[in-house]
Amino acid sequence: MHFQLNEEHLMIQKAARDFAKNECLPGVIERDEHQKFPREQVMKLAELGFMGMMVDPKYGGAGMDTVSYVLAMEEISKIDASTSVCMSVNNSLVCWGLQAFGNEAQKEQYLTPLAQGRKDGGLYIGAFLLSEPEAGSDATSQRTTAEDMGDYYLLNGTKNWITNGSAASVYLVMAQTDAAKGSHGINTLIVEKNWPGVTVAAKENKMGIRGSDTHTILFNDVKVPKRNRIGEDGSGFKFAMKTLAGGRIGIASQALGIASGAYELALNYAKQRKAFGKEIMHHQAIQFKLADMATRVEAARLLCLRAAWEKDQHLDYTQSSSMAKVYASETAMWTATEAVQIHGGYGFVKEYHVERLMRDAKITQIYEGTSEVQRIVISRAILK
Numbered sequence: 001m002h003f004q005l006n007e008e009h010l011m012i013q014k015a016a017r018d019f020a021k022n023e024c025l026p027g028v029i030e031r032d033e034h035q036k037f038p039r040e041q042v043m044k045l046a047e048l049g050f051m052g053m054m055v056d057p058k059y060g061g062a063g064m065d066t067v068s069y070v071l072a073m074e075e076i077s078k079i080d081a082s083t084s085v086c087m088s089v090n091n092s093l094v095c096w097g098l099q100a101f102g103n104e105a106q107k108e109q110y111l112t113p114l115a116q117g118r119k120d121g122g123l124y125i126g127a128f129l130l131s132e133p134e135a136g137s138d139a140t141s142q143r144t145t146a147e148d149m150g151d152y153y154l155l156n157g158t159k160n161w162i163t164n165g166s167a168a169s170v171y172l173v174m175a176q177t178d179a180a181k182g183s184h185g186i187n188t189l190i191v192e193k194n195w196p197g198v199t200v201a202a203k204e205n206k207m208g209i210r211g212s213d214t215h216t217i218l219f220n221d222v223k224v225p226k227r228n229r230i231g232e233d234g235s236g237f238k239f240a241m242k243t244l245a246g247g248r249i250g251i252a253s254q255a256l257g258i259a260s261g262a263y264e265l266a267l268n269y270a271k272q273r274k275a276f277g278k279e280i281m282h283h284q285a286i287q288f289k290l291a292d293m294a295t296r297v298e299a300a301r302l303l304c305l306r307a308a309w310e311k312d313q314h315l316d317y318t319q320s321s322s323m324a325k326v327y328a329s330e331t332a333m334w335t336a337t338e339a340v341q342i343h344g345g346y347g348f349v350k351e352y353h354v355e356r357l358m359r360d361a362k363i364t365q366i367y368e369g370t371s372e373v374q375r376i377v378i379s380r381a382i383l384k
Contacts, residue, residue: 052115077257165215
């Protein structure tokens with residue numbers, strides 16, 4: 001068992017850290033306040049190869065391993081979780097799903113530009129459409145329908161909480177084709193945003209990750225060619241669950257980044273802020289907070305790296321990814337809250353960044369499987 005990163009991993013980590021400091025930090029408070037999508041930052045991530053990190057180079061990807069992806073996600077999430085979630089969705093849910101389950105024609109047409117993050121000089125990213133107004137944690141309750149019309153499907157329904165909802169050019173849409181078959185009647189369809197009948201509806205006014213592009217998407221008699229179905233008929237639910245298992249590594253890494261970013265800010269502040277005649281780092285109450293923060297962040301990091309390593313070794317990472325996500329997300333929420341407390345009144349204002357990290361942390365306990373769902377997955381794995 002090796003706990004040391006190799007030279008390539010260290011280079012990727014440094015590249016991501018430098019990108020976060022030089023490209024994400026300037027204007028991050030303003031983007032959060034005005035809910036501005038970080039288009040410029042995402043475009044530059046594409047130039048670095050970070051929008052298709054794990055995609056085979058023959059499909060335009062960087063060909064990196066999942067450990068590299070975790071390292072990059074942590075560094076970017078320390079500073080700008082709104083940018084990192086765009087990167088996570090495109091990498092973990094869209095590109096990985098297409099590479100693992102798509103056919104060659106689909107990979108050539110869609111995966112290659114998605115992995116590059118660009119097409120015809122503009123931004124080209126994807127979105128993953130599973131959640132509905134009445135189908136969140138219960139993903140089997142799909143009310144979006146894909147009626148089989150022979151050589152195409154007629155798509156109707158509503159999807160909500162969609163990250164990259166407006167910015168994306170391509171949607172991977174889960175829809176019910178045969179309700180009598182339950183989860184075995186669900187299909188995954190590749191839908192282009194500019195097709196007739198596709199409407200990008202309301203943008204959500206969110207507590208955190210306010211720069212990310214979260215929308216409701218409506219489908220009204222959208223004709224989807226049969227060639228745009230991913231996998232065999234009825235394999236959509238399996239596709240969604242397999243893809244989300246890998247996606248949890250991305251969100252766990254985002255949570256880890258938020259936690260480590262909050263910890264680093266709190267540590268630096270404790271070295272500078274004075275109270276009762278000395279820097280607050282000399283007060284045991286603060287020392288114990290920092291000790292607990294450092295320990296939990298390191299534990300979350302090891303869980304994320306273990307899940308990434310298992311995925312790279314083609315092992316079953318379902319349990320490890322759920323463990324990483326539930327622990328890292330709860331660590332992010334706890335650590336960010338403690339960071340605000342260490343900053344005192346300054347932690348309550350935007351200038352010191354920790355209040356944004358605390359708001360950003362909360363969603364990591366909810367999306368791509370709530371903490372409660374992760375505990376169901378883990379308990380099933382250990383009790384079977």
